[in-house]
Amino acid sequence: MKEITRRQSLIKIAAAATCSMFLLAGCSGNTDGGDAGSIEGTKINVNLAAGGWTNTVEKLLPEFESKTGVKVSLNVLGTEQLDNQYQVKLNSRSEDLDVMVYRPSQSTKLFADNGWLEDISDRVSGDEAWKWTDFSESSRAATTVDAHAFGVPLMTERDIIFYNKEMFAAKGIAIPKTMDELEAVAKALTDTTSGTYGVVMRGKANAAVTSFSSFLYSFGADWITKDGDSGIGTAEAAAAYQYYGDLVRNYGPPGATSLDGTEARGIFQQGKAAMYIDADSGAGLIEDATQSSVAGKVGYAAFPAGPAGAKPYDVTSWAAGVSAYSKNKDASWEFIKWATSSEVLNAAMSDQSSPSPRISSWADSAVTANYPEELVKIFSTYSSTAVGHDRPQVIQVNKARDIVGAPITVALEGGDVTAAAKQASNSFTEFLKTDK
């Protein structure tokens, strides 16, 4: 009898605890902020990812604070930690996020769909001097959903070939312009006895989706067709998977299926690979002599043409938006306006090699003086041919990447690519039905 009462009391305690939690959760009472008055003295929290543009903002921040009187707290995090934090804080409608730096290709749909980002369409078009139209058209498209702007681009990326000039010169080899030439060059520069390889690229399925995407487009396919169906079941897509897998398996370092972007670049930085095909934003690290033994010996070339022409990705990797739950929206917008001004974005590009989304940055010789000249040329040629996304444009991007990345692993291991692509396409079709 005593035992029973004790257990009952435990259950009661547990029940009471659960109830109080729900009660607390119930009294949310969210009032929409937005003070119309002066922003001086306002404190804002800015969450952002480590590296690149962030370093420049950290350095120049006192200038903004003294000019506006806004007190800015920068919370610098790793990319995945940033995502986790947004998930937790935005799910509980937290007011302590003001400015959110995020990855448009990964999050725009999700954030816009959940109403987490403030619609800043009026604000971006309202300031002539700041000039929204100076941002490249594709970068503006990346942060816009149904003609509503949700963020301002901070950094762009293009898929290019990094090549080791010394290795190319030693064998008198020319830069590949087509997929066939790329394969021939990779073959000629692979020397397994000395441990040097023709090409290194991402191979870890989820991570490789972005570097594979340019191949997919250049072979004449896309992740999703114009009608909204899976696009990876086509013969063109299978040919792209096959080509990517063969190239990396035959002329890349062993263990490719475990390489993500950082590791693949590491192999190129050690001078173990003649070519590295990935985003041009990595140039800063490759040219840094404390990080890379090939600094100063690297050339840059445009992505080669496939059966459907050269269609590399040209994406906006980072953007800044205002949290819909922020109580300091005016101050947050002032911060974003300052942090995406020509001055700050130009400084980020010349000091941190962070490719600017502003067209004017690329035309300014003071900015590009510190930037590889070949990359500036590539920027101008890409604007007409490139594709504005490097992964499926869906809400649950990570899940989609797992699905469409699976055939890459099969191709790298030399398996039946056509069957794997068919199977992935079926799963992707199912996925697209639920991703709404």
Added chain:
Amino acid sequence: MIDVINSAAQKPSVGVAQVIRRTSPRKRLLGWIRAVAIIVVTLVMVFPLFWMLLASFKQNVDITNPDVFFFAPTVQNYINVLFANNFLRYGFNSLVIAAAATLIALIIGLPAAYAVSKYKMKSVSGFILLARVIPGISLLIPWYYIFAQIGLVGSFRALIITHIFVSLPLIVAIMSSFFEGMSTELEEAGQIDGLTVAGTFLRITLRLAIPGVATSAILSFIFSWNNFLFALILSGKNTTTLPAALYQFISYLGVDWGGLMAASVVITVPVMIVTIFLQKYIVAGLTAGATKG
């Protein structure tokens, strides 16, 4: 060896030398196997730490180099970590949170554990331990919500409270079985001499239980010191702890391995020192707890 001598002593009919000759090759072989096993396990355990230490003195270009031992050492990583990245501040935050959470958890947990062991409330102890079974992430969202409502997000208080939530059950679980294993005679003697129950606990039981207290305090401290998840969500700019700050070295474009490893050394060393220091204390506590005539 003692076994050999004992068995020899028990069987006087067999010569001592004979016994040693018959059993020692096997024993010696076992000894060798044990020594090799210890060395292998130690190497496997220590190598990552060793690599971490080496890498913290390298430039990034040398870290990815397969040549592990030959490089031009640099202390730049430590300079970056301690001065540019403000790690001293993060260390201070970690220390405040870990020490406060451990201390408060001990103050609440020790009497609780005593009560659990003396009044046979095992099921309560089990129920409290549930808090450690629940994955931290599932607690975080409600916690975050509650702390946000009462304006505690980013404060030391929020982090200390959450750490207590996990440390307390650990301390109660360890200490209740520790108290249970202690003899009741001294307590009874104390009570005969006029001490109250609380008095017996404070003046006698607690002092005899110091080795147990030290053990549970170390475990609680290490948990707090290493905790990343709670700090990620609940800490603010001024209360960031060391494990959360580590992620500043992992940027979108690449990992600053040198800085990351130097920071890891900075995080690991204090815990090692605390553990070594308190371990001595445990040994001292064991002998101090012996009953004297």
